[in-house]
Amino acid sequence: MAPSTDTTGPILPPEITDRIIDCLRGNPWALCACALTCQTWLPRSRYNLFRTLLIRNRASLESLVALARGPYTLPFFDPVHELFLYERDMLPPPTPQSFPHRTVEGYSVKQRRPFVHLVPLRLPQVVLSVQVLHIEGLDWRAQPVHPSAPVSFAAFRAVSALTLQHTEFGSFGELQRVLCALPALAALVLHNVRWANDSAPRATAHSRCAQPRLSTLCLHRCPTKEGSALLDWVARTPSSHSLRELQLRDPALTA
Secondary structure (H helix, E strand, C coil), X not given: CCCCCCCCCCCCCHHHHHHHHXXXXXXXXXXXXXXXXXXXXXXXXXXXXXXXXXXXXHHHHHHHHHHHCCCCCHHHHCCCCEEEEECCEEECCCXXXXXXXXEECCEEEECCCCCHXXXXXXXXXXXXXXXXEEEECCECCCCCCCCCXXXXXXXXCCCCEEEEEEEEECCHHHHHHHHHHCCCCCEEEEEEEEECCCCCCCCCCCCCCCCCCCCEEEEECCCHHHHHHHHHHHCCCCHHHHCCEEEEECHHHHC
């Protein structure tokens, strides 16, 4: 269905309609309606639709891959600024018929095949413009990935802000390699991030890869052992000189 070209009635200046459409950011249904309203509303509506992307599973990832392969649709992804990746579904408390699930803070999570590490490989041109990255439900401890998986995050060249929520790594080294792979990383938020207890949560001051220069670090509800290990490592990186804001929202860490 082609967008309507009806121009009956008063015509608002594009500067005003653009501002109105910008106010609908975060409401994809309204933005889709705007995109179908008229030809002049289409570019701004599409810009806001693609400014923030959300990928919940491999199926949605492959749908975006197919869209990005089109010569006329690839430019749609130019304005992508923020990317949300959900490795697991947050579900109500499980029933006996719905196992296996794992409980996280009163909710359960449905296990799925890992796909987050494939996003930079499947959408290499799209991730180049991403500046804000949110990852939730990553579990490389229960479902190990290839040792080279953390290196794939190097494709996120412009990411300056990273948020990890309800995430579990196979080792502290995996988290380190992910952080070191992001060359522009300046703000890091970790919410309930863990790794295998049998791994050594230490790192030397020297590394083969570039180490992060953080300006902001927030730890929310991170276990004491993991939080202490991360702070010890950050103190041995260039972040010890660049850090300007530190937030510890965990009674075990602030006590």
